[in-house]
Amino acid sequence: MAVAQRAPIVEMRHIRVSFGGVHAVDDVSVDLRAGEVIGLVGGNGAGKSTLMRALSGAHPPNSGEIRVNGKPVTIANPRDAKMHNIETIYQTLALADNVDAPANVFLGRELTTVWRTMDDGAMEDATRKVMGRLNPNFKRFNQPVQSLSGGQRQAVAIARAVYFNAKILIMDEPTAALGPAETAQVRDLVRQLKNEGIGIFLISHDIHDVFDLSDRISVMYHGRIVDTVVKTDVTADEVLGMIILGKKPGQVTHEELAELQLPGESAPAS
Amino acid sequence: MADIAGTAPGQAPAAPRMSLRGALSAAEIDFRLFGMLIALAAILIGFNVANGGTFLRAENMSTLAVQGAGVAVLATGMVLVIVARNIDLSVGSLVGLVAMTYALLMTDWLPNILGLSVDFPFRWLIALLVGIALGAIVGGLQGFIIAYVGVPSFVVTLGGLLSIRGVVWVLSQGAAVSGLDPTFQLLGGSAEGSIGGTLTLAVALIGCASIIGLLVYNRRQRRRFGFPVRPTWAEVTLGVVGCLAVVGLAAFANSNYWPAGAATRYAQEHGIIEPAGGLRLSVGLPWPVVVLLAVTLVMTFLATRLRFGRYVYAYGGNPEAAVLAGINTRWTLVKIYILMGILCAISAAIAAARLNGATLDVGQSYELYVIAAAVVGGTSFAGGIGTIPGAVLGAFVMQALAYGLAYSGYNSPIQNIVAGIVLILAVGFDSYSRRRGGGT
Numbered sequence: 242m243a244v245a246q247r248a249p250i251v252e253m254r255h256i257r258v259s260f261g262g263v264h265a266v267d268d269v270s271v272d273l274r275a276g277e278v279i280g281l282v283g284g285n286g287a288g289k290s291t292l293m294r295a296l297s298g299a300h301p302p303n304s305g306e307i308r309v310n311g312k313p314v315t316i317a318n319p320r321d322a323k324m325h326n327i328e329t330i331y332q333t334l335a336l337a338d339n340v341d342a343p344a345n346v347f348l349g350r351e352l353t354t355v356w357r358t359m360d361d362g363a364m365e366d367a368t369r370k371v372m373g374r375l376n377p378n379f380k381r382f383n384q385p386v387q388s389l390s391g392g393q394r395q396a397v398a399i400a401r402a403v404y405f406n407a408k409i410l411i412m413d414e415p416t417a418a419l420g421p422a423e424t425a426q427v428r429d430l431v432r433q434l435k436n437e438g439i440g441i442f443l444i445s446h447d448i449h450d451v452f453d454l455s456d457r458i459s460v461m462y463h464g465r466i467v468d469t470v471v472k473t474d475v476t477a478d479e480v481l482g483m484i485i486l487g488k489k490p491g492q493v494t495h496e497e498l499a500e501l502q503l504p505g506e507s508a509p510a511s
Numbered sequence: 512m513a514d515i516a517g518t519a520p521g522q523a524p525a526a527p528r529m530s531l532r533g534a535l536s537a538a539e540i541d542f543r544l545f546g547m548l549i550a551l552a553a554i555l556i557g558f559n560v561a562n563g564g565t566f567l568r569a570e571n572m573s574t575l576a577v578q579g580a581g582v583a584v585l586a587t588g589m590v591l592v593i594v595a596r597n598i599d600l601s602v603g604s605l606v607g608l609v610a611m612t613y614a615l616l617m618t619d620w621l622p623n624i625l626g627l628s629v630d631f632p633f634r635w636l637i638a639l640l641v642g643i644a645l646g647a648i649v650g651g652l653q654g655f656i657i658a659y660v661g662v663p664s665f666v667v668t669l670g671g672l673l674s675i676r677g678v679v680w681v682l683s684q685g686a687a688v689s690g691l692d693p694t695f696q697l698l699g700g701s702a703e704g705s706i707g708g709t710l711t712l713a714v715a716l717i718g719c720a721s722i723i724g725l726l727v728y729n730r731r732q733r734r735r736f737g738f739p740v741r742p743t744w745a746e747v748t749l750g751v752v753g754c755l756a757v758v759g760l761a762a763f764a765n766s767n768y769w770p771a772g773a774a775t776r777y778a779q780e781h782g783i784i785e786p787a788g789g790l791r792l793s794v795g796l797p798w799p800v801v802v803l804l805a806v807t808l809v810m811t812f813l814a815t816r817l818r819f820g821r822y823v824y825a826y827g828g829n830p831e832a833a834v835l836a837g838i839n840t841r842w843t844l845v846k847i848y849i850l851m852g853i854l855c856a857i858s859a860a861i862a863a864a865r866l867n868g869a870t871l872d873v874g875q876s877y878e879l880y881v882i883a884a885a886v887v888g889g890t891s892f893a894g895g896i897g898t899i900p901g902a903v904l905g906a907f908v909m910q911a912l913a914y915g916l917a918y919s920g921y922n923s924p925i926q927n928i929v930a931g932i933v934l935i936l937a938v939g940f941d942s943y944s945r946r947r948g949g950g951t
Contacts (some may be wrong), residue, residue, distance in 0.1 A: 346757035
């Protein structure tokens with residue numbers, strides 16, 4: 242696989258994030274290459290979102306090192322992350338509901354005229370162009386985004402991330418709130434962005450999403466990485482076992498597997 | 512006050528039957544603002560009818576406008592404070608402090624400490640600049656404690672309300688101070704404190720030119736990118752109605768004439784031979800109203816055209832989203848309170864000029880009227896929603912009620928009862944219409 246030989250664009254080394262003595266993320270290391278999708282999976286509270294918030298600047302790590310294109314960087318706030326072309330689509334979407342789509346796409350990075358006033362025309366124009374790619378049916382450019390449907394809001398959040406030449410994209414549960422058609426749209430988009438050479442961290446509860454889209458899968462359990470595996474080397478059940486038991490496939494006993502009572506044919510044959 | 516829950520089905524103006532709402536939305540006129548204009552007109556006309564047609568006269572309206580200007584100036588800032596999910600209870604006390612500072616500067620500190628005698632030019636301007644700086648510093652300090660230390664704004668500004676009023680007492684040693692610079696007194700908006708007929712007309716013409724200019728500019732901008740534009744009828748109607756309203760108001764203001772005594776004095780001072788029947792001098796717009804107009808324009812510009820305003824609204828709509836977008840939300844909050852402090856200084860100048868000095872209770876209870884004005888004007892405590900013209904209109908709705916009731920012979924307890932009920936009714940109606948899906 243060509244992607245596997247590329248140098249990583251992001252390396253997170255020995256990252257630790259604590260909340261008042263509790264290590265939400267404990268000595269975690271992951272890396273990501275251009276054009277690669279890493280599925281980040283784990284149970285609730287496993288530390289996936291916290292790890293990604295450390296990368297996006299929303300909650301800087303207590304210790305550890307982040308390298309972008311091989312160079313150590315400091316990401317103390319979201320602005321720093323964006324400076325390194327790290328864009329994030331949050332699970333909550335993080336939209337200002339009371340302003341319109343162009344205002345949200347350009348929030349914090351408004352286009353201005355020579356008089357330093359906001360250039361609403363240029364921002365709407367750019368938003369129309371990028372939305373035309375993401376969601377051609379989108380028409381409500383001058384409505385507060387709270388009046389939009391879930392899929393349209395998601396499109397606005399994605400437009401904000403991809404407009405600014407993201408090199409590294411963090412997607413936190415991008416399909417959780419979407420219907421089947423919109424989910425398919427997001428999956429297509431992930432593939433398209435991947436082909437454009439963007440590295441993507443994909444957090445998802447949906448094991449099918451993860452298997453469908455990822456190149457490698459990192460499983461987190463109680464703040465630690467259980468293992469990072471190449472998708473083609475594992476089965477969905479093995480990954481599920483890692484998520485639930487926090488152990489690598491080889492270390493799981495048959496008794497433990499039996500206790501899980503996994504659905505379908507995966508129950509260990511006699 | 513539950514805000515709309517995502518689904519707002521009322522936004523399809525494409526119905527073939529053109530309703531008023533449809534026409535307004537095609538013309539991109541704020542429905543809520545329009546409703547408030549109607550309410551204000553209804554109040555004025557109602558009092559006029561109740562008083563046998565004596566109420567709606569230029570001199571009454573001029574007084575009403577001057578009385579309301581101080582609160583309206585503050586309301587333009589309070590909108591931003593509330594939109595950003597905060598509150599400022601200290602504005603009344605800060606107005607009192609700055610008013611007392613103006614009075615002490617001009618009567619005591621400038622002549623006795625700095626040696627700038629009464630004849631020194633621009634004393635009024637020096638006083639004004641000192642006052643504005645003081646307002647900005649006190650406002651900024653409160654904003655800093657709120658944004659960076661993290662003390663809730665209710666607590667910080669409640670403390671400000673108490674302690675700043677105390678400083679007024681300490682400064683003045685409990686006494687009223689009077690005797691301001693004559694130029695400064697013009698800000699009080701008496702007959703002399705107005706800009707006169709010719710300038711009023713000039714202001715109106717500039718206003719018309721700006722309306723037309725803005726309409727044309729916006730249309731060009733939208734054309735440039737090939738966006739849908741308003742229908743031509745809407746543009747033309749907007750321009751014509753806007754210009755007629757501006758010129759009409761100016762003519763109305765100019766139909767207010769100087770009182771005979773003041774006119775005679777003016778004639779003597781300027782060596783004019785008084786014609787038979789007395790000199791007829793148009794009063795025109797009072798200075799406080801001119802100041803309010805300027806403040807409203809500048810604040811609207813800040814709120815809608817600059818990044819600062821965008822950040823204030825985005826923060827109010829979703830504080831976390833604003834932080835994640837990389838906005839320096841703390842500094843934005845501090846700026847809001849600095850702005851509020853500057854507006855306090857402007858409002859204090861009007862108040863002090865009207866009194867020709869300062870008493871201990873200048874600005875007393877202003878915070879309540881200002882918050883009421885903003886809320887009646889459509890500002891939501893849930894954050895993110897509110898407009899500056901709306902707050903100004905809200906201030907005048909409240910002032911029109913108070914003034915009209917006083918004019919009709921009702922004393923201030925009755926005025927307060929009505930003001931309180933109207934406040935609740937206005938907000939109740941607002942949340943009701945929002946629930947029915949009126950959008951923002």
